[in-house]
Amino acid sequence: xxxxxxxxxxxxxxxxxxxxxxxxxxxxxxxxxxxxxxxxxxxxxxxxxxxxxxxxxxxxxxxxxxxxxxxxxxxxxxxxxxxxxxxxxxxxxxxxxxxxxxxxxxxxxxxxxxxxxxxxxxxxxxxxxxxxxxxxxxxxxxxxxxxxxxxxxxxxxxxxxxxxxxxxxxxxxxxxxxxxxxxxxxxxxxxxxxxxxxxxxxxxxxxxxxxxxxxxxxxxxxxxxxxxxxxxxxxxxxxxxxxxxxxxxxxxxxxxxxxxxxxxxxxxxxxxxxxxxxxxxxxxxxxxxxxxxxxxxxxxxxxxxxxxxxxxxxxxxxxxxxxxxxxxxxxxxxxxxxxxxxxxxxxxxxxxxxxxxxxxxxxxxxxxxxxxxxxxxxxxxxxxxxxxxxxxxxxxxxxxx
Numbered sequence: 149x150x151x152x153x154x155x156x157x158x159x160x161x162x163x164x165x166x167x168x169x170x171x172x173x174x175x176x177x178x179x180x181x182x183x184x185x186x187x188x189x190x191x192x193x194x195x196x197x198x199x200x201x202x203x204x205x206x207x208x209x210x211x212x213x214x215x216x217x218x219x220x221x222x223x224x225x226x227x228x229x230x231x232x233x234x235x236x237x238x239x240x241x242x243x244x245x246x247x248x249x250x251x252x253x254x255x256x257x258x259x260x261x262x263x264x265x266x267x268x269x270x271x272x273x274x275x276x277x278x279x280x281x282x283x284x285x286x287x288x289x290x291x292x293x294x295x296x297x298x299x300x301x302x303x304x305x306x307x308x309x310x311x312x313x314x315x316x317x318x319x320x321x322x323x324x325x326x327x328x329x330x331x332x333x334x335x336x337x338x339x340x341x342x343x344x345x346x347x348x349x350x351x352x353x354x355x356x357x358x359x360x361x362x363x364x365x366x367x368x369x370x371x372x373x374x375x376x377x378x379x380x381x382x383x384x385x386x387x388x389x390x391x392x393x394x395x396x397x398x399x400x401x402x403x404x405x406x407x408x409x410x411x412x413x414x415x416x417x418x419x420x421x422x423x424x425x426x427x428x429x430x431x432x433x434x435x436x437x438x439x440x441x442x443x444x445x446x447x448x449x450x451x452x453x454x455x456x457x458x459x460x461x462x463x464x465x466x467x468x469x470x471x472x473x474x475x476x477x478x479x480x481x482x483x484x485x486x487x488x489x490x491x492x493x494x495x496x497x498x499x500x501x502x503x504x505x506x507x508x509x510x511x512x513x514x515x516x517x518x519x520x521x522x523x524x525x526x527x528x529x530x531x532x533x534x535x536x537x538x539x540x541x542x543x544x545x546x547x548x549x
Contacts (some may be wrong), residue, residue, distance in 0.1 A: 150259055151181075154244045160234040168231040168240060173262045178248035185231065186241035255330060256337045261323040272316045278323055280310040286329035290337050290353040295324045299539075328353070368466065368544075369404040369421045369459035372396075373450050374439070375471035377411040381441040384504055384533060388470055389436050391537035395468070396432050398545060399424040404459050407432055410450035411443030412477055421459035447471065447512075448478035448485055451499070455492040465497045466522075466544065470537065472504035475512070482512045490519055498522040500544075502537055505529050 158168040174180065234240045250257045261278060278296075282288065287305040293312075301309045310325060328337035342348025372392055380388065392407070399405055404421040405428075408414055417435050422428050451469065459465045479485045489499075501513040501524040510526065517524040527536050 149247055150250050151247045157239045157241050158234055159239050163236045166234045168234050174246055175248050178246045180246045182245040184243045256326055256328050259325045263319045263323045264321050272318050276314045276317055278312045282308045284329045288329055290328040292326045295321050367402040367463050371406045371454040371457055371467045373408045373454050373469045376409050376439050376441050377445045378442055379473050385441050387533035391534040392436050394538045395541045396429055408450055408453050409439055410446050414446055414450040414453050416453050420457050444476040445473045446477040447475040451489055467497055467499045469499050470502045473507055474509040486515045504533055
């Protein structure tokens with residue numbers, strides 16, 4: 149059973165008393181179970197009536213200039229909220245909740261919130277946020293939104309928080325969320341789509357349990373490559389260093405790692421992959437704390453060092469590459485640099501790139517992640533570098549496949 153809570157505000161930007169209307173679709177089979185409106189600064193619960201009776205009472209109260217809110221059935225799957233009065237230059241808050249049963253399709257559940265109705269707003273919405281608190285009896289295996297970039301936090305095998313936020317926007321697409329539950333070690337789900345006689349499409353997802361036994365976790369090797377050129381000075385460097393400290397302090401005991409810092413020249417802390425022992429972690433912490441931003445940006449030498457590190461041949465080796473600029477020293481032509489990376493990457497290491505700020509070479513970072521079958525993340529000047537990198541690391545910390 150899914151319970152949806154809607155919290156909205158009507159704004160009257162004029163100098164006259166106004167009446168507000170809000171129409172939104174309710175999923176077939178859903179039942180509204182709560183409706184309240186802000187009256188004199190307090191939320192007051194409203195009685196749900198049939199349309200004819202509600203409209204008669206509403207018209208009578210409007211003539212008396214009191215504060216009613218009418219929720220009436222408009223058509224199948226639609227409800228309409230009418231609010232009066234909305235005082236000049238003020239807002240009126242309305243809260244509605246409804247419940248519906250989500251029926252699985254081959255073990256796959258779909259939740260939909262009709263967000264595209266907001267495109268009819270006269271102006272962009274200041275804040276739009278969706279939070280889904282997913283709690284299940286069986287273990288959660290897959291969570292996926294094909295419509296919106298969501299943040300997913302797994303509390304345990306049976307509970308996850310999914311969130312989406314956007315500012316100054318006019319949403320024009322419904323919010324969809326798919327999830328799969330079962331108690332198998334690996335969850336599989338298949339979603340197919342076809343129209344007419346054309347070939348269709350399908351989405352196949354596979355994922356292990358979110359909480360797993362430590363004995364099932366495969367050891368991994370990671371080389372952290374950090375740009376310490378002069379442009380990284382200030383808050384960017386402080387956040388990047390904190391993110392790097394978070395990563396190394398959350399390495400598993402049998403993992404291998406190294407840190408390569410680069411500016412005009414590149415330098416490897418250990419010279420190759422070493423085991424994440426307590427003494428090596430302490431050396432890495434001091435190395436990170438002592439980093440100072442200075443010099444140019446020699447991406448070629450930094451990635452060459454990282455790609456030549458051997459590590460263990462029987463486990464995955466990933467490279468986490470953090471930079472805020474374009475190559476200024478060594479090979480600076482994108483095509484030539486990516487060719488060198490391809491040639492050096494004989495062990496098919498994946499390079500996960502993090503581009504910070506507005507001066508990055510997005511074409512180069514996109515190409516690097518493409519040829520190494522990894523992902524890239526761009527971090528705007530007003531975003532938190534530490535959070536972005538640590539969130540990514542949490543996802544790759546414990547490989548089991």
